[in-house]
Amino acid sequence: MGVLELLPDSAAIEDGELALGGVRATALADELGTPLVVYCEQTLRARARAYREAAPAATVLYGSKAFPNLALLALFAEEGLGADVSTLGELELALRAGVPGERIVVHGNNKSDEELRRAAEADVWLVVLDAEDEVERAAAAGVRRVLVRVTPGIDPDTHDAIKTGHRGSKFGLPPEQALPAVARARELGLDVQGLHVHLGSQLLDVSPARFSVDWLAGFAAECRSELDWTPAVVDVGGGLGIRYTETDAAPSIDGFARTIVDRVERAWTLQGLPAPKVVFEPGRSLVGEAGVTLYRVGVVKRSSDTTTYVAVDGGMSDNPRPQLYEARFSCLLANRAGEAASGTYTVCGKHCESGDVLVERARLPEPVRGDLLAVAATGAYTLAMASNYNAVPRPAAALVGDGAARLIRRRETLDDLLALET
Numbered sequence: 189m190g191v192l193e194l195l196p197d198s199a200a201i202e203d204g205e206l207a208l209g210g211v212r213a214t215a216l217a218d219e220l221g222t223p224l225v226v227y228c229e230q231t232l233r234a235r236a237r238a239y240r241e242a243a244p245a246a247t248v249l250y251g252s253k254a255f256p257n258l259a260l261l262a263l264f265a266e267e268g269l270g271a272d273v274s275t276l277g278e279l280e281l282a283l284r285a286g287v288p289g290e291r292i293v294v295h296g297n298n299k300s301d302e303e304l305r306r307a308a309e310a311d312v313w314l315v316v317l318d319a320e321d322e323v324e325r326a327a328a329a330g331v332r333r334v335l336v337r338v339t340p341g342i343d344p345d346t347h348d349a350i351k352t353g354h355r356g357s358k359f360g361l362p363p364e365q366a367l368p369a370v371a372r373a374r375e376l377g378l379d380v381q382g383l384h385v386h387l388g389s390q391l392l393d394v395s396p397a398r399f400s401v402d403w404l405a406g407f408a409a410e411c412r413s414e415l416d417w418t419p420a421v422v423d424v425g426g427g428l429g430i431r432y433t434e435t436d437a438a439p440s441i442d443g444f445a446r447t448i449v450d451r452v453e454r455a456w457t458l459q460g461l462p463a464p465k466v467v468f469e470p471g472r473s474l475v476g477e478a479g480v481t482l483y484r485v486g487v488v489k490r491s492s493d494t495t496t497y498v499a500v501d502g503g504m505s506d507n508p509r510p511q512l513y514e515a516r517f518s519c520l521l522a523n524r525a526g527e528a529a530s531g532t533y534t535v536c537g538k539h540c541e542s543g544d545v546l547v548e549r550a551r552l553p554e555p556v557r558g559d560l561l562a563v564a565a566t567g568a569y570t571l572a573m574a575s576n577y578n579a580v581p582r583p584a585a586a587l588v589g590d591g592a593a594r595l596i597r598r599r600e601t602l603d604d605l606l607a608l609e610t
């Protein structure tokens with residue numbers, strides 16, 4: 189199977205070519221250009237349903253930072269999901285996508301007054317307090333319902349840059365500050381509905397999340413004895429990892445969500461606390477595997493006895509994850525998907541840095557100029573983190589399903605870039 193098992197659910201090989209959602213990759217590239225991030229509707233809906241079915245009593249919010257996009261937010265809203273937003277921009281997108289305010293949770297480690305006011309005005313379900321001074325500022329901005337984000341001091345096994353629940357994190361409050369924050373927020377008349385914890389992203393092991401639930405139950409018990417207050421809502425954040433390479437192993441959504449829900453029930457019962465409402469905020473595990481980026485191959489260059497570069501028409505500007513987190517990806521030639529690999533290649537981008545490498549050791553049939561290269565599992569934190577490095581316009585995104593494609597983010601143009609210049 190190889191790379192194919194990392195592709196979206198609808199991926200198929202038709203006459204030796206990759207097809208996604210019933211549309212040939214070559215047709216997508218011809219019609220919409222490259223680089224192009226293609227999202228598979230079937231996969232997006234299946235991942236959303238997997239969370240909903242595994243945890244029917246929980247609220248599931250799309251961690252929209254993974255790819256803040258109107259079409260995806262609207263699609264997830266149709267599936268009964270809400271949105272976790274962390275900036276004014278993400279909040280506006282969620283509102284314009286039609287996500288009801290009562291299914292929006294507002295995050296951010298440095299919320300502006302404008303962000304707090306807009307959250308209050310939109311009457312979002314919850315604002316997650318992330319700093320001591322935010323308690324007063326949220327109350328002054330007219331925010332009503334809040335959670336307090338607490339950092340349990342748990343260090344999960346993932347890249348340092350995407351850990352968030354450890355001691356010394358820039359996010360949330362350590363327990364000795366979180367408890368007074370709950371008390372102060374209540375004094376100010378805020379409806380403190382519960383607690384939030386998010387350990388980090390791309391977690392391939394469920395145990396730290398399980399442990400964080402036990403920890404939270406202990407903290408909730410402390411809140412009861414110190415403040416005579418117990419959390420009615422427990423938001424466990426996102427974090428579930430996905431497979432980027434054939435050797436990765438990731439827990440299923442079903443297994444992960446059931447484990448957390450069961451653990452909350454058990455840990456809360458053990459503490460003698462009333463069962464809380466559980467909230468999940470998945471980003472990567474909803475959209476990561478649904479996305480595939482198509483690039484056009486340009487220069488193929490043998491630079492040493494051991495390295496042959498295959499340069500594509502994008503790179504670190506549309507996918508900075510290899511530079512940021514040493515992330516690894518997998519790829520195939522979409523227009524020659526039936527051919528056996530004949531060599532090992534380094535897939536690089538077109539940017540002015542040697543670190544602009546998308547796939548380190550790709551096994552491919554010998555690529556030639558004009559081939560179409562498909563990089564798997566690029567639906568999360570790629571286009572969302574895209575830049576205009578080297579004055580390269582950002583790519584388009586399309587949604588495919590039932591044999592049709594729909595543009596969901598248009599390609600940026602040079603005119604868009606020039607419009608910013610004075």
Ligand SMILES: Cc1ncc(COP(=O)(O)O)c(C=O)c1O
Pocket residue numbers: 251253254272295352386388389390425426427428469470471472473
């Ligand atoms: C508070 C919060 N919730 C949810 C997420 C989504 O995480 P993931 O994409 O790993 O599921 C993040 C991402 O870091 C986050 O910071």
